[in-house]
Amino acid sequence: MKTNFNRRKFIRPLAIALSIYLTTGCGSAVLAASESSQVGQNLEAETYQSDVVMRAMKDELDRSMKSLKLPNYPLPYFGSCTVTDEEFAQISASFGALSIKDVSRNRQSDFTLRVGDKQLDNTTAGGGGLRALLGMQSRLVQEDNYDAIRRDLWTQADRSYKQAVESLTSARAQMNYVDVEDKPDAFSDAPTIVSVKKEAHLTADVDEWAMRVKALSAIFKEYKTIKDSSVYMNIRARTTRLVNSEGSIVKYGETGALIFFGASSQNKDGMTVSDGEFLAGETESTLPSQAEMEKVVRKLCDRVSGLVVAQRAQEYSGPVLFEKEAAAELLSSMLPSLVCARHEMGGVGADDTHKLNKPILAGSISVVDDPIQKEFKAKFLKSGWDIDYEGVAARRLTLIDKGILKTLCSTRTPNRVMKVSNGHNRGGAASPGHLFVSSDAGTSFAALRQKLIEAGKKEGLEHVLIVRRIRPSFASGGQMLDVERFNGNSISLNQVVKVDVKTGSEQLLRGARLKNISKKNLLTMQAASDDADVYVVNFPTDNSSTTIGMVTPSVLLADVDFAKPLHTTEKAPYLENPYFEGQNGNGK
């Protein structure tokens, strides 16, 4: 659709185009003033004129909504088209030499069509499987060529419609034979949004960063005790475009940079210990300076070097203090499933187990999710969004208030608990963005540590444990710390110290493995009020790999089980690292 327009008329709309405009949605409340609505229309026209990709998306979506129909089957009642452009650089180096240096570009589209109506459509009863729910990710031509893009979208729309029709028939057939009490709708209303922001592009000097990554990886050569090491960096720029049949038009750019340092060492008894550290920024230029990153690497090397000769851990049951960084990794594996509305795949209302308005945490603890918040204590929060994957504006949510579950992160797919979206669809599933865990108990970290010792004494223990670090889940292929999965299937931790309950002295342990934490344990969780900080944790959603920003204080849990270190270890290398061979006293 090509629109003639007077360019000067749109100067004002463009000047304020970095804001979100809310206009009336179909059947929903009027959320914006008429002036804003007018601005939205102007912005829409300008966007389609200047952005070939958006124009092709819109034109093919319009055509599909009006004409894509098989005889005896309905037209789609809803359609959306999302196109994501990603520019991605990755660099990896080990022992002073590059092993990966790549810059790539990718454009994907997701053309979703729904047939039926919002009460019962092709996604009801698990119709169409995961693809129906998440849409279809397809590769799209990379160039901004209207004809080529429309051609690709045409075939995607065709597949999407045919699959939807088939799924709708199946869903209707199933519903003829079951009675569903309090059946959730298939799809919820959402306000229309017109929001056009700048695209994001990769502007990093990849060659220069390659030199820096290489130099950082060479630091490990100073440490004879480090057996294996690597530095990995990625820099990403992503532009997302969305149009839907309700009139939403969304375009925004995001950037991110992440650098990860990993190191491992092996004790003479064969036990391998490893640790990692990562730094994240909005762009590569916001990462710490080279000198600061060198310090981080050296600190990591020192930590691993210390850990490899530490005392072997033993079995343990009792109170454990998770210091803030470890608390972030731990809670990121426990909280999301408690605070995200689940889709009811394969059914029309499996019993929901969310304990809305019931206590799920200790009474002093509150949890807020705010994808919109950009920083905390001057630290950048990188995991948020303004508008979610379905084009719904994100909202700040008080999920847990003084221990009581108040609401859930939701998407446009309703369940019995959450009827509408609050803008938390990321990659196809409900997800938190930035989780802020806080306590109003007024307990300082020092007092919490003392409580740990007192709890140990009360249980008759000689020592109690503090977990300082859990290896970031970015390490080793991003294996997630998953409490539900590791119960009975222990996971190794990095920095665990035992604290003598009589003297308060600390001793580092190696090979400690977390065995079991019950979610009920969270009801007695105590948290510090004075040491919350920002940590980024890995959190893959259904359709993308992403992160959550955790703002967590240190937490004390009453009843945690630790297993012995693994009984089987690999023998140490037969030969010495060639670099250190014959270098008596060289290296650390």
Added chain:
Amino acid sequence: MQSPPGALYKRLIAGLSLSLSLVCNCVLYATAAEPASIKSAVEEAATPIKSTDDKVVLEAMEEELSRSMAKLKNVASAPLYFISYSVYDVASQDLVASYGAMAQDEESHNRNLYVELRVGDKNMDNSHRLRGSLPTKSPLAFGRGGFGGGAFPLEDDKDAIRNRLWNATDAAFKRAQTDYMQIKTNRDIRIAEEDASGDFSEAEKQVYIEPVGDLAIDKKAWIERLRKASAIYKEFPEIDDSSVNFEVEQVRRYLVNSEGSRIEDNRKSLRITTRANAVAKDGMVVRLYDGVEVPKVEDLPSQEKIEAMVRKLAKEVVDLRNAPPAQPFVGPAILKSKAAGVFFHEVLGHRVEGHRQKDETEGRTFAQKVGEQIMPPFMSVSDDPTRDTFDKHPLVGYYKYDNEGVPAQRVQLVEKGVLRGFLMGRSPIRNFDKSNGHGRGAPGSAPVARQGNLIVDSDNRVANTKLRAMLIQEAKAQHKPYGLIIDEISGGFTITQTFMPQSYSLLPLRVTRVYVDGRPDQLSRGVNIVGTPLGSLERIICAGKDDDTFNGRCGAESGWVPVSATSPSLLVRTIELEKEYKQQDQPPILPPPPAENK
């Protein structure tokens, strides 16, 4: 562009799926070759994919190999007797255009390491096949790993390279010791093997250093050319998915072994391909593919030729879309030259790979047939990786040294219908105790015996018109209404193992009925050729005078390797066709969107 699942299916059909190769011993797909004499009009800008003074790599490999051999020899229960390191530096560039726009522009550069470490002795070592169990663990290959470690340094940094070799050697040594113990026990508790040959053959030390390669293309110009060529498909509304691709790959291989061999060489490949899909009214997706593969930039086709190739393919896809579906059939057929080449690659080539003759999970169709007649006496077959052309056509299975560092050799496999030998890597078999330079594998994979340039010859040749007349005559004799001409083939696959049917399948793209009653020929679509090897070879009646070459990639347990198969057209007494899998979707509901820029 096709959605990922669609693309996956398409790849499966085109033989590009590695998972398929796990089930079947071999999958083959095509890349056509351009006559070497054709010169390109491309202006080459200096865009070297790789250029480096790379002495350091070999030095680091030699130093770590010497240290490991000296210090690990007797430190564990099984003595170390052989180490080989191979490093493959792979630089590639993929450009894909669709419907006049660039759909993909990717460059990649990585290095893959393969460590071959043997303990025990040449009669029995850790490579010996365990019986009564599934194939042993995958070979040690440290390619592109994640950031948790494992990736091989891209740079010529001796410390980093030795560090990675040290780690890999230690892992290989520990695994070799474990495997060796298992193998010894396995041998003690199982019945005697039918072929008691050793595990590793002698080979002479080789030293060969090629200058560093420099593969330059004018990327900007090529992007423009691809856009232009891919836009031709706009003229064909029946085609719903299409692309024109340009792939450039240069592999520099570094090999050192404990016998003193030291090899550095290059393999270059430039491929222009095009593919197009259309959906027939009955829902069948018809797809055709054409391409040109050459080793040198100057051999690439001109824009005019590329566009002609695209236009021809587009027209053929539309014709095929409108053609009726073929039906299951048994009867006479002419396999045109390229199809005949693939037929021999699948039916004979994979079954004369040496290592399969002693593996007791393999069918070993020809293991006991050396000196016996296995096909008509007018047929001969050789494999010659030392040839880089056949009648001026490039042969992509050319190489000087195989992946075990053994010089490539011509092997006479069949002479006047009699089986004479096998393709051999360094795994000896009964009566064949030496490699003939056919130990091959993809970068980073453990080599096994594979084909290079398979060449089929015949003493019984007739002109094509005569061959067609003979087809009609044969069809009449068999009381068939028609015979078939199979002239385009996307590839094929074969199964050689005993736990599955030991059959082969060829994937023809164009099948033409030649009626015995004089009706015009009729194009048809949607069938596969199926058969079993021994019977199929005996049914060859006669050959044409039209040798041609199928260039492609063959996937088997040692990964994808470039191969060619050259053959004359063959008239075969009977061939069996079965229906291919057909997708069930209707053609797109809406017509293609109107073009904004016509």
